[in-house]
Amino acid sequence: MLQYSFAALLAFFSTPVFATTIQSNICGQVAAPVFSTQNSTTAASTTVLEGTTTADVSVAIKNNTQQVATITSDDSGDFSLQVSLAAGTNSFTATGTNDCSSASSVSPVVITREAPTVTPEPETPIKAPSSQSTANTPSDNEITEADTEEVTTSETTVVAPQTIDKPQAVALRIILPPGVRSTTVGSGADARTTVRTSEKTIYLKGVSAPLAAITISNNDVKVASLTAASDGSFGVSIPLSGGTNILAIEASYGGITTTQILTYIRSEETNPVFIIGTIAATALVVAAGATIAIRNRLQSKQTRP
Amino acid sequence: MKRTSKTIQYVVAGIFIAIGMLFPAAALAADGQYGEGDYGACTYNTCGITVSSSGTVNLTIIPGSSATCTTQKDSVVVTTDASTGYNLSMNNAATTSSLLNGGSSIATTSGTQVSPIALTANTWGYRIDGLAGFGAGPTAASSNTAASATSFAGIPTSAQPAATLAATTVAAGSGETTSVWYGACANTTLPAGTYTSTIIYTAVVN
Numbered sequence: 001m002l003q004y005s006f007a008a009l010l011a012f013f014s015t016p017v018f019a020t021t022i023q024s025n026i027c028g029q030v031a032a033p034v035f036s037t038q039n040s041t042t043a044a045s046t047t048v049l050e051g052t053t054t055a056d057v058s059v060a061i062k063n064n065t066q067q068v069a070t071i072t073s074d075d076s077g078d079f080s081l082q083v084s085l086a087a088g089t090n091s092f093t094a095t096g097t098n099d100c101s102s103a104s105s106v107s108p109v110v111i112t113r114e115a116p117t118v119t120p121e122p123e124t125p126i127k128a129p130s131s132q133s134t135a136n137t138p139s140d141n142e143i144t145e146a147d148t149e150e151v152t153t154s155e156t157t158v159v160a161p162q163t164i165d166k167p168q169a170v171a172l173r174i175i176l177p178p179g180v181r182s183t184t185v186g187s188g189a190d191a192r193t194t195v196r197t198s199e200k201t202i203y204l205k206g207v208s209a210p211l212a213a214i215t216i217s218n219n220d221v222k223v224a225s226l227t228a229a230s231d232g233s234f235g236v237s238i239p240l241s242g243g244t245n246i247l248a249i250e251a252s253y254g255g256i257t258t259t260q261i262l263t264y265i266r267s268e269e270t271n272p273v274f275i276i277g278t279i280a281a282t283a284l285v286v287a288a289g290a291t292i293a294i295r296n297r298l299q300s301k302q303t304r305p
Numbered sequence: 306m307k308r309t310s311k312t313i314q315y316v317v318a319g320i321f322i323a324i325g326m327l328f329p330a331a332a333l334a335a336d337g338q339y340g341e342g343d344y345g346a347c348t349y350n351t352c353g354i355t356v357s358s359s360g361t362v363n364l365t366i367i368p369g370s371s372a373t374c375t376t377q378k379d380s381v382v383v384t385t386d387a388s389t390g391y392n393l394s395m396n397n398a399a400t401t402s403s404l405l406n407g408g409s410s411i412a413t414t415s416g417t418q419v420s421p422i423a424l425t426a427n428t429w430g431y432r433i434d435g436l437a438g439f440g441a442g443p444t445a446a447s448s449n450t451a452a453s454a455t456s457f458a459g460i461p462t463s464a465q466p467a468a469t470l471a472a473t474t475v476a477a478g479s480g481e482t483t484s485v486w487y488g489a490c491a492n493t494t495l496p497a498g499t500y501t502s503t504i505i506y507t508a509v510v511n
Contacts, residue, residue, distance in 0.1 A: 018356045018506045020379055024364040024404050024411060024429065024489045028497035098497075100365050 025099060030054045031077070032103040033094035041112040042085070046229040049109065050080040053096040056239070060095045061226075069226035074201040074239035081226055082205075082235035085113040170258040171232070172251040174206040194263040197240070202264065205235040208251040215250040240266045352387035356508035364429070364489040365448065372426035372452040374490040376444065381470065381506050384480040389511040390473035393483060395431075395504055396461040404429055404489065404500035411489055411500050413459035418468060421456035429489035430457030433470055444486045457488050460504065467507060474511065 033053040040047075053059060055077045061069045063083065073079045073096065083092065090111045095104040176182060176195065184193045208214060208228045216224040216238060228234040228251070238247065245264040250257055358381045366375050385391045403410035414430035416422035418437040424430060432455065434442030439456060461468050471483045489500075 016354055016356045016508050018358055018381070018508075019398060020358045020504050020506070021361040022364065022404065022429075022487055022502045022504055023361055024366060024375075024491070024500040026406075026411075026491050026495050026497050026500060027365065027367045029367055101367050 027098055027100040028054055030057050030096040030098055030101050030103040033059060033079075033096050033105045035092070035094065035105060035107070035109040037109045037111075039110045041114060043114050043116050044085065045113070045231060046082050046084055046233060047111050048080055048082050048235065049092055049094075050078070051094055051105070052077045053079065053094070053103070054098070057096045057098045060097065062093045062095075063090050069224065069236070071224040071226070071236050072239055074237065076200070078201065078237065080203065080237040081224070082229065082233065084211075084227065084229040085111055087113050087115055170209050170212055170251045170253045170256050172206065172208045172212075172249065172258045172260055174204065174249060174260055174262055177203075177205075192261055192263065194265060196265050196267070198266065198268055199240065200266070201237050201239050203235060204238050204247070204249070204262075205233070206249065207232045208234065208258075209253045212251045212253040215252070217248045217250075218245050220246075220248075240264055242266055242268075352385060352510045354383065354385035354387065354391055354508050354510050356381065356383050356393065356506050358382070358485075358506060362487050364487060366489060366491045367449050368491040368493050368495060370493055372424070372490040372492050373449050374424060374452050374488055375448045375450075376455070376486055376488040377446050378444075379485045379487065379504075381483045381485055382480045383471070383477055383483070383508045385477050385508070385510060387510040388476045390475050391471075391477065391508050391510055392469060392473075393471040393506065393508050394467035394469045395485070395506045396465060396467040397463055398503035398505050400462050400464050402460045402462050402502065404502045406496070406498040406500040409496045409498065409500070411491065411495070414457050416456060416458045418458050421458045423454050424452060424457050424488050424490045426452070426490055426492040427495050429487065430459050432457045432486045432488070433483065434486070436470070444484075452490050455488070457486075460502075463505075470506075472511070 031052075031054045033051050035049065035051040037047070037049050037051065049061065051059075053073050055073060055075045057073050057077075059071050059073055059079050060067055061071070061081065061083065063086070068083055069081055071079050071081050079094075083090075090113060091108045092111070093105050093108045095102055174193075176193075180195055180197075182193050182195045184191055186192055204216065206214075210228060210230050210232045212228045212232065212234075214224075214226050214228055214234050214236075215222060216236065218238065218241070223238055224236045226234060226236055243266065245266060247262045247264065249260045249262060252258075358379050360379075362377050362379045364375045364377055366373055381393065383391050383393050401410075402413035411427055411429050414422060414424055414428045416430060418439070421430075421432060421437075421439050432439045432442075432444060434440070434444055439458070444455060458468070470485060471481075473481065
């Protein structure tokens, strides 16, 4: 009797089972992106493209068949980014893609960049400085010695190539719009800036090396990749999720990469009491020796001496 | 007095069971004394049996305004040296048989093995060609097609009796494959996302 019980127990414990997962991925059909940016002619080197497609899809932007950026539409389906303009015709198309379908814009947006008009400057006879003028105190209209160092001449300046022993960082500066409430802890490369917002999408602007490859990840998920303009500027709309969004902005050029971390905390409503609590909390960090900078505006004015 | 006697019986039985679990070899030896039957390659309680399948089944659907369907196969392999064959069954690992995606779901079809039915929008199910009322088939893998007359049955929950997929009477020493076809249909009323469910296959020696 007992032996049969043992057999039953063994049979129970040795019954082979196998689990498999049935997974159905229901994909939304991606709507063809539609640009709201109008065709235009400009002398500027950059422009901002805006458009709409399905929410939360990857949007690849091409200029004359060459891909220039990949961004993510926000939860309303909107996207926008700053793109560089080549001389002549720039025909931009967009393709939205999700896990299982994609759709391309039906109509491209065409931005024609005209070469800037060069007006020849009248030749000005060069006068030797008189002893009288150097003796006087310079007025606002006169050129001082310091100013002359910044005057661009018509001559081509040749800079001798420098010997670089170790890689240098790629310049990268994020420009927050005026009025943004932010908290910065630390300084230099270790600086960590936190911004509180109720916006579902932010437009991230910055300056890096000309034509640097810019990659932006939100909580370790890549949400945009683009190329900085010839003046180093870049801008792209970034959708934010509720709660903490840790944006890692990478600028790469010549095999060198610089990364900046920018944290956005998105809540439906910015609560002043919560902000006060944050300041109180950072005071504890001060006691540990960290540098704290609490700024109402990040833009600073430079004054000439 | 009576209660004490019964308690002692329970305790003694418990001790024997514990010993049996600690020393299974001894238990097997004891079984051997009663194991009159040697059914071919193995005795009745020493037959080996394994079950496996090809793994995750992906049913990707790009839904339209009417039902759009995808059908894919899972190959379930049972290997046993039991000359009496095996019984393969399945049910859902959970107490629901819907494919779940947060608060959204794809319900299992109301069809049964005896009376399977065609899938409608936002339902899913399984079929095995030639079994019970499913019909001969052959079923083929397909993606994003219109709903067809191919019939499917619902998957039983973990609380329901398992559905028998195969019952054999001979050994399957080199492995025997049962093709289980899964189908799902959806329309645009279903929120996009990944809907999942876990199926448990069970194989026992007859």
